[in-house]
Amino acid sequence: MRHFTRLAALAAFGAVLGTGTVAQELYAPNLAYRTGPFAATGIPLMNGQRDYMTMLNARDGGIGGVAINFEECETGYSTEKGVECYEKTKGQAIVTQPWSTGITLQVLPKSNVDQIPILAPGYGFSPMADGKVFQWAFNTPASYWDAASMMLEYIGEENLKGKKVAFLHLDHPFGKEPLPLMEKKAADIGFELLPIPVGLKEMQNQSAQWLQIRRERPDYVIMWGWGAMNAGAITEAVKTRFPMDKMIGVWWAGHDADLKIVGEDGKGYKSISFSYPVLDAPLMADIQKYVVDEGKTLSNEEEMQGVFYSRGLVISMILAEGIKVAQEHAGTAEISPSDLRWGLENLNITEARLAELGMTGMVPPFQTTCANHTGHSGGWMLEWDGEKFQKVSDLLQAEAEVIAPLEAQMAAEYAAANEPWPVSACN
Amino acid sequence: MLYRTAGQFKTSYKADQALFPVKQDAILLGVILVFAWVVFPLAASEFTFQTLLIPILIYALAAMGLNILTGYAGQLSLGTAAFMGVGAYACYKMVTLMPWMNPIVAILLSGVFSAGVGVAFGIPSLRIKGFYLAIATLAAQFFLVWLFEKWAWLYNYNASGAIQVPNLEMFGVYVAGPQADSLVQYYVVLAIVSVMTMLCINLTRGTLGRTWKATRDVDIAAELIGINLMKSKLTAFMVSSYIVGVAGALFVFMWRGAAEPNLFDIPLSFRILFIAIIGGLGSILGNYLGAILIVGLPVVLGTLPAALGVPIASSMVEHINVMMVGALIIFFLIIEPHGLAQLWRLIREKLIIWPFPH
Incomplete structure (x- = not known):
């Protein structure tokens, strides 16, 4: 019996100690x-x-x-x-x-x-x-729409008018995310948007996509890539001699290791970023x-x-x-x-x-x-100088007046599709 | 002792051909059903529902569909995931076009669409066999996933290209969508899977099942004894795709809540094929055993080190997990190439003659 009491006391002590550490x-x-x-x-x-x-x-x-x-x-x-x-x-x-x-x-x-x-x-x-x-x-x-807006702003409206912009993206919810904004901007500014999807299976072999880019001769390539897709696109761009300074990636496409593969040849490649080392x-x-x-x-x-x-x-x-x-x-x-x-x-x-x-x-x-x-x-435009990424722009800001109504509209659609969905008034 | 069959005499053909000629089998099934319907739901946590109970049932159902085609009718298929996708997308379109529709009716109807697609892609099976047929079903796999990506109408022109399950109500209770309770979803899945299993057991024991088995074993001989091969193969494709389609609808509506096209890509097809092969081709029980091994084991292995208090990084656990599951698959295939169902069959036989083996 004494043995049991001691055991119980020990267990109780342990429990107190246990909850103590968990709460801390x-x-x-x-x-x-x-x-x-x-x-x-x-x-x-x-x-x-x-x-x-x-x-x-x-x-x-x-x-x-x-x-x-x-x-x-x-x-x-x-x-x-x-x-x-x-x-x-x-x-x-x-x-x-x-x-x-x-x-x-x-x-x-x-x-x-x-x-x-x-x-x-x-x-x-x-x-x-x-x-x-x-x-x-x-x-x-x-957000991704901020990124797209800042990229277009960096290129400049006057450089976009009447031009052709290829939008090379992963064929996945992530890659399709900026499309509504890009389409709207394409209509507003008046440039031709050419969405080129890269399937998850084709990430490492993008020869078909880059053949299309060579044929269509876009003035800019905006890339929405992640994982193995980035290295694939960058090596393919170098191989087809696409001018690297006309290629801009989202922040997830600005990984140093992807660019190190091509080194000097990748010089001029840009990536928008909200962070900088x-x-x-x-x-x-x-x-x-x-x-x-x-x-x-x-x-x-x-x-x-x-x-x-x-x-x-x-x-x-x-x-x-x-x-x-x-x-x-x-x-x-x-x-x-x-x-x-x-x-x-x-x-x-x-x-x-x-x-x-x-x-x-x-x-x-x-x-x-x-x-x-x-x-x-907002964010900065980073450029690959052959060894590392350098900041090449001042702080860019996304166009709130274009993005905000789109956000409100899409959010309302989401809430409607997922009824009942509580919406706060934010007072 | 537990499985003593002495004294269980059969006096009619009907009794001899009953589903459970041995009384203990029926008792065992009863115990399992009590566990599935009463004990698990009472005892399980949210985590158990979402990572073990619901997925195991759904994967078992999908594997059962494949097993009808591959295990019973002998037609190798690599397009299971795509047919699941057809079911899921059909269900999504139905509930969004007709929000008044009962979700369970929608799920059961979505199988009809995948059955239709399955029959269409089953037509080549009339001329080609074996590995060549596998390649033909692989075409279905690629084509359908491509269609899910490109045909924007299927996902209601959603910007992200994914389908999202809305909140679906039935008699005042949410059965699908984020508001749904796991317990309710579990019961819906369990009910549908139970009914489907009963259907499959009876189908495979009946005329149709015998026709399929004859087609599988020697198709020329089957044709000679008067079996219509076209009918046999296409019904196998139809029934199999129906079940797989229902499993696909359950997969998205009762478990995942959202799906993107590449979810229904080859890895899922292979996963289900593994479940069917490891569980045992040509067996209904095997699908469950295979699903428990393939779906349940990684979860258990993943939670084990933390539960035992072993400090290992979670990425390391994942690496070990992959190796262990791989090793176990090889182990089971060497020890029992006919699958876990055969293993159980042997154990049961041993139990019946125990303690006096010949």
Whole structure:
């Protein structure tokens, strides 16, 4: 009997201890993909995200004194695994980071039921910017429509009139995403838009698409590629001697490793981006001190200088800032998913805040509100100089007056198709 | 002891040819059904519903459809996923064009469309056999996925090119879409799968099933004894595609909630073919066993290290998982090339004669 009491006491003690440790952290899982066909582009992003959170945990003891449990759940970019991960993590998670348009589409309708914010920085559904309809989804700091608008703005209206623009895209929800905006702009400005889809099976062999490009002789090629498609398109462009300075990719098509394959021949290739690696930023020194020197990183020096790694840092910064704002508002460090939604809705990343974070120049300042879940930070045009990407433009801004009505219209269509869908008034 | 058949005398042909000539089989099935209908729904969590129970049932149904064609009628097909896609898109078009339609009726009707498409692509089977037929069905696979991508009417001109399941109500309860409860969806899937399974068991035991088996074994001999090969092969394609189409509609409407065209690409076809082969060709039970192995095992393996408290990175778990599943498939194929169903058949035989083996 005594034995039993002792055992029971031990169990009770363990339970107290157990709940104590569980409560002392915030669970912010990441649906990562370090395996599968998209791993090459996924790994640097995931490493950046992970290192930022590791650094916060080591330097500040987490956020607001609570450690962040930044566990990864492997999806391999497969929607099926993604849903499995979502179901597995949603019990304790304060956020879902779906990391694939397919998984986002799957999880998005459930967000109103499960009430966990979806954070999809720079991807997902562009109309998610409409916070009144998509109350739980965030694609901060810029959407795909922003990207398309900024690319056209960079080329310049006068250079587009009467010209032909080939839109080389992955034949997938992700690649089709900017089409409504591009079609509208093509009609407004008066250029010919030539959509050229690349099937998922043809990613690595785009000879048919580039034959078409050679035949049609477009003045510009705008590329919406991801994973193996980017390297395929860039090598094919070099092979067919398409002028590289007339080729512009979305931010997911600006991966250093894809360009390193062609090196000097890729000179002039451009990619729009909402992030930029600033290697001498104070943040990088902290990462070096608290993560790399401690041997806690999975990354390497070359990767850490790339665009994608620093984008991973920016993405984790957005989440961390959201948590911080939420903690201040809720008055407690242990926030709930709906607190975090408030936090992500009230982000105000100013130049001053970026300087405090040691991230000046790594991301443009932006601000979100209840009705605006994107923040529309704008972005920079990056150009490949043969060795790395360089910033070649001032801060570009998307045309809000064109995008906003489109967002509202598409969001309303989505809500209508998914009735009953709660729409907030955002007062 | 458990499976003692002594004393179970049959006094009529009818009794001898009954579905369960051995009483214990019926009891066992009863126990399984009680588990499926009562115990699992009461005990399962959301995670279990979404990653184990619902997908296993749907995959088993799809494999059953393929098994009718490949296992019973001997016509090799690599286009299963495309036929599932036909079912899913047909169901999507029906519920969006006719929102008043009962979702279950829509799901059952969507199979009719895939049956039609299946028969059309089954016509070459009248002239070609074996691997050559597999190539012909592969054409269906490529063509249909291409059609899902290009024919914008199919996905209601949605900008993303994907189909999204709307909230569908039935008698005041949501059965599909984001508002639907997993428990309700599980019961809908279970009911449809149960009815389909019963249908398949009876079809394969009846005249049609015997015709199919004769066609599979030696088609010339079958023709000589008066079996109409055209009828036999095309009915096999029809029934198989119907079941596969219903499975496809369930796949999207009761489980995934959204689908893009490349979901119905070859990997899914192969997955279902693996389930059918590992479970056992020419068996109904095998589809379930195969689905449990192929769908359930990775989930269990994935959650095991965390449950045991072993600190492994999730990407590592995934790598190990892929290797283990691959190794297990090879292991099962070496140990029992006729599939898990045959393994169960042997165990059952051993149990019947136990403890006095000859």
